[in-house]
Amino acid sequence: MEDGSKQAEVRSWLAAAVRQRAGLCVLTGAGMSAESGIPTFRDALTGYWAQFDPMALASEPGFRTHPQRVWDWYAERRAGVRAAEPHAGHRALADFARRHPGVLTLVTQNVDDLHQRAGNVDTLRLHGDILDDLWLDPCARQVRGGKVCDPAWAEAGCPPACRECGNLVRPGVVWFGEHLPLRALDAAQRAAGQCALMLVVGTSGAVWPAAGLAGQARAAGAKVVVLNPAPSELDGTAHLVLRGTAACTLPALLA
Ligand code: NAD
Numbered sequence: 459m460e461d462g463s464k465q466a467e468v469r470s471w472l473a474a475a476v477r478q479r480a481g482l483c484v485l486t487g488a489g490m491s492a493e494s495g496i497p498t499f500r501d502a503l504t505g506y507w508a509q510f511d512p513m514a515l516a517s518e519p520g521f522r523t524h525p526q527r528v529w530d531w532y533a534e535r536r537a538g539v540r541a542a543e544p545h546a547g548h549r550a551l552a553d554f555a556r557r558h559p560g561v562l563t564l565v566t567q568n569v570d571d572l573h574q575r576a577g578n579v580d581t582l583r584l585h586g587d588i589l590d591d592l593w594l595d596p597c598a599r600q601v602r603g604g605k606v607c608d609p610a611w612a613e614a615g616c617p618p619a620c621r622e623c624g625n626l627v628r629p630g631v632v633w634f635g636e637h638l639p640l641r642a643l644d645a646a647q648r649a650a651g652q653c654a655l656m657l658v659v660g661t662s663g664a665v666w667p668a669a670g671l672a673g674q675a676r677a678a679g680a681k682v683v684v685l686n687p688a689p690s691e692l693d694g695t696a697h698l699v700l701r702g703t704a705a706c707t708l709p710a711l712l713a
Contacts, residue, residue, distance in 0.1 A: 464698055468657075468711060471681045475655040479560050483653035484551060485646075485671050486566045486573070486704075489660020489686060493705040494542040494572055500662045517634045521594070525626055529617040532629045536588055539569075544576035547659075547704035552577030554712045563649035565642075567661060567668045569631045582642045582649075584668050590630025591618075598623035638667065650675040657711075658684045660704050663691035672696070685711075 459467075475481035488498035499512075510531070514520040521528045544552075555562045555578055564581045566573055569588040573581040597607035597620055609627045612618035618627040632638055646668075650656060656675035663669040672695045676682045684696040685707055693699050700707060 459698075461700070461702075464700055465707075465711060467698060468655075468683050468700065471655045471683070472711070475653065476558050476561055478654050480563055480649055480652050481561050481654045482554075482558075482657065483563045483565065483646075483649040483655070483671075483675060483680075484657045484659060485650075485661065485668065486564070486568060486659045487661025487663075487665075487668075488568060489662075490547065490566070490704045491542065491568055491570055491572055492660065493545045493547070493703060494570075496538055496542050496570055496572075498660075498662075500664060513634060516631075518594075518636070521626075521628055521633075526616050529628075532588065532631075533616070536629075539571065539588055542570065542572060544572045545705040547706075547708035548572050548576035548578075550709040550712045563645070563653065565646040565649065565668075565671065567665060582646050584632070584638050584642055584646060586629075586631040586639070588629055588631050591627050592630045593620070594626040594628045597625050643667065646671055647674060650680075651678045653680050656680050656682045658682065658686075658690075658692055658696070659708070660686060661690065661692070663695075 472482065492498055514524070515528055515531050551564060551573065555564070564573060564578045566581050566583055567585050569585050571587065571589060591609040593609055607620060612627045613621050619625065650671040651674060653675055656672055658672050661669070669692060672682050672692045676695055682696045683698050683700065684690060684692050685700045685702060685704065687701055687703050
């Protein structure tokens with residue numbers, strides 16, 4: 459099928475989805491932010507995992523072993539996120555949500571805040587928020603029943619640490635081996651099970667349970683469309699694959 463007729467087909471599914479509450483579920487991955495200048499994880503030349511060992515930089519044992527190295531890596535990524543701007547694809551999703559209230563559930567694996575800054579403030583964030591600070595361990599003061607100890611009070615450092623017990627501050631992302639935030643995951647699974655159309659944008663489909671949402675939507679009777687410039691592990695789950703980028707294709711699709 460030609461690209462033009464594929465897009466026309468997706469637009470007809472979209473028109474059907476718009477008539478239904480929560481009819482459209484969009485799942486985004488790192489590729490969604492690539493055109494804003496934030497590197498993906500798995501792209502062969504530009505992805506982070508082409509240069510770094512994921513377990514050393516994105517796991518709790520990795521942080522405990524080399525806290526400063528991991529903190530510095532996240533500090534650099536945080537600076538990249540703060541400097542980045544939402545692109546036309548982010549804006550098209552926010553615009554769609556404004557025009558069709560109650561239709562779109564936006565689920566992201568991204569830890570940046572570009573969907574939120576574009577206007578999708580209720581995006582379900584499956585992998586946390588890179589700009590958020592958390593304690594690595596329960597703080598000693600709280601364990602004793604004392605007042606909540608806020609990471610913002612930590613003594614400056616790389617990473618910052620609690621003055622009283624030495625507890626370290628860590629970024630608020632979900633690392634390898636950690637659980638996803640239950641409420642966001644539950645809401646995402648509900649949306650996948652209810653929608654008429656699931657659009658999967660810029661994800662390799664290699665990270666679970668997020669990758670399972672597409673199969674869940676298809677099993678429940680939804681049309682599934684993958685938008686990605688390269689093959690992904692979810693192509694086989696999709697009724698239709700669009701080869702394109704988020705910034706170029708989403709505005710045309712959602713207009
Ligand atoms: P991934 O790196 O595994 O895959 C990225 C995918 O995006 C690839 O399939 C690639 O072909 C595609 N892609 C590249 N450029 C694109 C473009 N312009 N438009 C559309 N698609 C494009 O990323 P993933 O599947 O999201 O992996 C999951 C993990 O990556 C998540 O845990 C997420 O937290 C993390 N991550 C997030 C960010 C971010 O917040 N921006 C950045 C890197 C990684």
